[in-house]
Amino acid sequence: MTAFTASVCRSCGAVAYPPRRRCRACGKTGSDPVPLEGKATLVTFTRVYNLSLAFEERYITVGIVEFQSGARALGRLAVDEPEIGMELSCYVAPVRTVGYETYEGLWFERPGSPAA
Numbered sequence: 001m002t003a004f005t006a007s008v009c010r011s012c013g014a015v016a017y018p019p020r021r022r023c024r025a026c027g028k029t030g031s032d033p034v035p036l037e038g039k040a041t042l043v044t045f046t047r048v049y050n051l052s053l054a055f056e057e058r059y060i061t062v063g064i065v066e067f068q069s070g071a072r073a074l075g076r077l078a079v080d081e082p083e084i085g086m087e088l089s090c091y092v093a094p095v096r097t098v099g100y101e102t103y104e105g106l107w108f109e110r111p112g113s114p115a116a
């Protein structure tokens, strides 16, 4: 399982995902990793219907969430009827298989749901 992390600037505390070497807020270097885990809040979402043949689904639902650390990340929603502002929990699982390669990504679900 791949770990997904954001970075927290040591100078000003700004959070960035994907992690950045130079802080976008204060311009300084030096940061610490912070894992993308725990509770998150759904900021926005959409359904994607125009998928490549690598997907068996008719559509996928993707969303941007904000973690308690302040990091925002894009991932797949394992929720039938998402609502902006709802609380979600995060896990890492395959999002796509191409040939023999499996790509992992972030998934979001209602807290307490069994991970896929």
Ligand SMILES: [Zn+2]
Binding pocket: 009, 010, 011, 012, 013, 014, 023, 024, 025, 026, 027, 028
């Ligand atoms: Zn900074």
